[in-house]
Amino acid sequence: MSQASAQITSKALAATLSVSASAPEALEGLLFGRTREALSVVEGCLLTGRSWTLCGRGGRAVSGQAQRLVAEKQRAGQQLPGWRPLRAGFAGAEPADRSPTLRERCMRTAVGSAMGTPPAIGCVVLGAARAGDPGALVADSARFSGPSLAPLGLHARSAGGYELGRRRLVRACPARAGRPAGRLRGPAESPLRARHRP
Structure with missing residues (x-):
């Protein structure tokens, strides 16, 4: 098959x-x-x-x-x-x-x-x-x-994420470089939906 x-x-x-x-x-x-x-x-x-x-x-x-x-x-x-x-x-x-x-x-x-x-x-x-x-x-x-x-x-x-401790993070987008990176939601191959905290 x-x-x-x-x-x-x-x-x-x-x-x-x-x-x-x-x-x-x-x-x-x-x-x-x-x-x-x-x-x-x-x-x-x-x-x-x-x-x-x-x-x-x-x-x-x-x-x-x-x-x-x-x-x-x-x-x-x-x-x-x-x-x-x-x-x-x-x-x-x-x-x-x-x-x-x-x-x-x-x-x-x-x-x-x-x-x-x-x-x-x-x-x-x-x-x-x-x-x-x-x-x-x-x-x-x-x-x-x-x-x-x-x-x-x-x-x-997509392999843009990386492991940091127990949390999986994505690199911050350039427009928000000064803010913490958001959490990756779902598997790495799904579209990324990052939430940024102020």
């Missing part, structure tokens, strides 16, 4: 965009985070390297390097919800160009085996420099889930 959607923290999303902006070639990596019931929250990602460093061409198992990264993250309490390839130099504009490649299908099979339980989610980042402007970047993504590589919605999760 495939997931319909997943979440990614703003920190993990920023790291992904940063790598896609500076990558001179196609890269591969793993997504790490937490999965509860049918919801995966991606909290970070680690690169394994160039093409075919995450798994072999048969896609039966992840590489030794990928196994070490998974073991390290598991010791830190994180799970392996999926995989993340970066297609550098992407220039296709047709929907078919966003379909998973053979390499990405092999990654899905290998990561699914490493997880022990399907579905593995994949977030393919498509990066391309704009013609004539070496400083501009066009970034897009395609997300997939499960054995059939069904489309997946990936939503950014």
